[in-house]
Amino acid sequence: MRNSVETSLDTARTGPEGTPCATSGRKIKMMSLEQAREWLRDATAVAVLTGAGISAESGVPTFRGAGGLWKDYKPEDLATPEAFARDPRLVWEWYNWRRETIKQAKPNAGHAALVRLEIQKPHFTLITQNVDGLHDMAGSGRILKLHGDIWRMRCTSCGSNWPDRRAPLPKLPPHCGCGGLARPGVVWFGEPLPEGMMQEAEHATLAAQVLLVVGTSAQVYPAAGLIPLAKQAGARVIQVNLEPTPYSGIVDCALEGPAGEILPQLI
Numbered sequence: 210m211r212n213s214v215e216t217s218l219d220t221a222r223t224g225p226e227g228t229p230c231a232t233s234g235r236k237i238k239m240m241s242l243e244q245a246r247e248w249l250r251d252a253t254a255v256a257v258l259t260g261a262g263i264s265a266e267s268g269v270p271t272f273r274g275a276g277g278l279w280k281d282y283k284p285e286d287l288a289t290p291e292a293f294a295r296d297p298r299l300v301w302e303w304y305n306w307r308r309e310t311i312k313q314a315k316p317n318a319g320h321a322a323l324v325r326l327e328i329q330k331p332h333f334t335l336i337t338q339n340v341d342g343l344h345d346m347a348g349s350g351r352i353l354k355l356h357g358d359i360w361r362m363r364c365t366s367c368g369s370n371w372p373d374r375r376a377p378l379p380k381l382p383p384h385c386g387c388g389g390l391a392r393p394g395v396v397w398f399g400e401p402l403p404e405g406m407m408q409e410a411e412h413a414t415l416a417a418q419v420l421l422v423v424g425t426s427a428q429v430y431p432a433a434g435l436i437p438l439a440k441q442a443g444a445r446v447i448q449v450n451l452e453p454t455p456y457s458g459i460v461d462c463a464l465e466g467p468a469g470e471i472l473p474q475l476i
Contacts, residue, residue: 241462241464242464242471242474242475244462245447245461245462245464245475246474246475246476248418248419248445248447248461248462249326249419249421249447249475249476251418252330252417252418252419252445253330253331253332253418254330254331254332254333254416254417254418254419255326255330255332255333255334255417255418255419255420255421256333256334256335256336256413256414256416256417256419256420256421256435256439256444257323257326257333257334257335257336257420257421257422257423258336258337258338258420258421258422258423258425258432258435258436259323259335259336259337259338259339259344259423259424259425260337260338260339260423260424260425260426260427260429260432261338261339261424261425261426262423262424262425262426262450262451262468263317263319263320263339263343263423263424263468263469264314264339264341264343264424265424266317266319266424266467266468266469267314267315267316267317267320267343268310268313268314269310269311269314269339269341269343270307270310279303279306280303282303284303285398287299287300287303288300288395288397288398289397289398289399290397290399290400291399293392293397297382297390297392298381298382300382301378301381301382301383301393302381304359304393305376305377305378305381307359308359308360308376308377308378309376309377311341311342311343311359311376312374312376314341314343315343315346316343316344316346316347317468317469318469318470318472318473319423319424319467319468319469319471319472319473320343320344320346320347320349321347321348321473322472322473322475322476323335323344323347323349323423323472323476324347324348324349325476326421326476327349327350327351329476332416332417333351334351334353334409334410334413334417335349335351335352335353336352336353336355336410336413336414336432336435337352337353337354337355337356338355338356338425338429338432339354339356340354340356340357340358340359340395341359342358342359342360353406353409353410353413354406355396355402355406355407355410355432356395356396356402357393357394357395357396357403358394358395359393359394359395360372360373360374360394361373361393361394362383362385362391362392362393362394363391363392363393363394364385364387364389364390364391364392365389365390365391365392366385366387366388366389366390367385367387367389369385369386369387370394402431407431410432410435411435411438414435414438414439414442414444415438415439415442417439417442417444418444418445419444419445419446419447420435420436420439420444420445420446420447421447421449422436422446422447422448422449422450422456422460423448423449423450423468423472424449424450424451424468425450425454426450426454427454427455427456428454428455433455433456436456436459436460437456437459440459440460445461445462446459446460446461446462447460447461447462447464447475448460448462448463448464449464449466449468449471449472449475450463450464450465451465451466451467452465453465
């Protein structure tokens, strides 16, 4: 039996109804934008999934692409429990650099547009894969942080969890008041998401009339699985990204371009 994603892909190709709209390159076809705007305007329940792309427009380096290396290390070699156990200071040097870099960034027009959308909708959930806190800074309130928060720390001994926005940190690696070694409050490769977090994201997606997917490569799971889940539940899916993703063929509307330019026009 073929899986549901394959079935969704075939439905998108044949498009018996609701044929996906698309844009060519960075030139937005106004017809597509107007259709997507209408779906968003009429919806009372909206879920939004954001990825690294919206933060990159604010100057936050992404894991992938030309800026994906730090001192010849790949993020996948540093953001793991094994790397932290092997060399906690090295891992914290990377996170200290990331925190200093993120501290200089400000929310962009895309972040601000999502705040306006939240105000407009009685049922709204922002699901983000980003750990940088820019959605919080912009004023978003109903946020599910799938991958945690770089501005929080967690003690590896007593389990305490606390905010710390100092950048740079005065001492590496940092420690808890109990004396235990602190780690970043983020989800590393190979770790499960926070308990109940994905269930909340799935519930919000299943309840949404529109899922707006912004600045994500749609290659990181389980977050990317929310896209076919929304389609199977009958929601309209609008994708805003600089380039096509593996799910461009099944979304109802794919708008190519910067979130900071498209979202203010869409919302």
